[in-house]
Amino acid sequence: MELRKCKDKNEVAQAFAAYFAALVADATVFHLALSGGSTPKVVFDLLASEYSSKIDWKKIHFYWGDERCVSPIDEQSNYKMTVEHLFSKIPIPRENIHRILGERDPTAEAMRYANLLEINLERVAGIPQFDLVMLGMGDDGHTASIFPHQIALWETKDHCVVATHPDSGQKRVSINGQVINTAKAVAFLVTGANKAEKVDEILNRKKGFEKYPAALVQPHSGALLWFLDQEAAALL
Ligand code: 6PG
Numbered sequence: 001m002e003l004r005k006c007k008d009k010n011e012v013a014q015a016f017a018a019y020f021a022a023l024v025a026d027a028t029v030f031h032l033a034l035s036g037g038s039t040p041k042v043v044f045d046l047l048a049s050e051y052s053s054k055i056d057w058k059k060i061h062f063y064w065g066d067e068r069c070v071s072p073i074d075e076q077s078n079y080k081m082t083v084e085h086l087f088s089k090i091p092i093p094r095e096n097i098h099r100i101l102g103e104r105d106p107t108a109e110a111m112r113y114a115n116l117l118e119i120n121l122e123r124v125a126g127i128p129q130f131d132l133v134m135l136g137m138g139d140d141g142h143t144a145s146i147f148p149h150q151i152a153l154w155e156t157k158d159h160c161v162v163a164t165h166p167d168s169g170q171k172r173v174s175i176n177g178q179v180i181n182t183a184k185a186v187a188f189l190v191t192g193a194n195k196a197e198k199v200d201e202i203l204n205r206k207k208g209f210e211k212y213p214a215a216l217v218q219p220h221s222g223a224l225l226w227f228l229d230q231e232a233a234a235l236l
């Protein structure tokens with residue numbers, strides 16, 4: 001595991017973008033699972049503004065680690081956020097964008113997406129393997145859309161699961177822990193003072209840390225990077 005401590009969100013974005021560009025440069029085709037929420041916005045904006053000609057974008061196939069079960073034009077949609085901050089600024093072949101269909105029945109979509117991953121990705125011990133999974137972490141220690149109250153979803157046999165947000169009850173489709181830990185590399189991007197406590201508990205393996213899904217991210221490849229700003233790393 002590697003810790004990249006950065007000054008602020010912008011520096012996190014710069015550090016991740018440079019890391020990502022180097023990974024893609026070495027690949028012929030690159031399967032990337034995107035995270036949602038707000039942290040990726042600054043990353044996508046930077047990629048669009050400073051990396052449009054530094055990355056061979058047509059090599060990259062875009063997937064999501066999780067999606068809210070809403071329409072693709074809903075403000076809550078991770079796909080919509082990605083269009084606004086990245087796809088509307090960088091020409092990506094439509095056939096390279098594999099969104100989770102949030103508007104569909106969640107259970108059926110989880111099955112469809114799991115099958116899509118099996119078809120599109122190499123498999124290791126039957127588990128679809130991403131080249132890189134981008135993750136965020138909630139201040140409750142969730143990652144992707146595996147929340148502490150449903151931590152059993154981490155180990156399900158299905159590659160994709162239907163999860164429920166603990167506060168809003170919103171349904172989500174998420175890849176599970178086996179898919180995350182089979183990835184060739186995993187990058188956490190965690191910023192903000194509200195994450196500091198969980199970052200400390202997880203990275204310093206404090207008592208009870210295993211109850212947080214983010215703590216279970218331990219890719220078999222060993223390629224796990226945490227990109228943190230000073231606020232999120234304040235207790236380390
Ligand atoms: C989502 C994300 C989720 C996110 C964390 C952190 O769909 O919301 O995939 O796992 O990464 O909640 O979100 P922020 O980056 O907005 O703090």
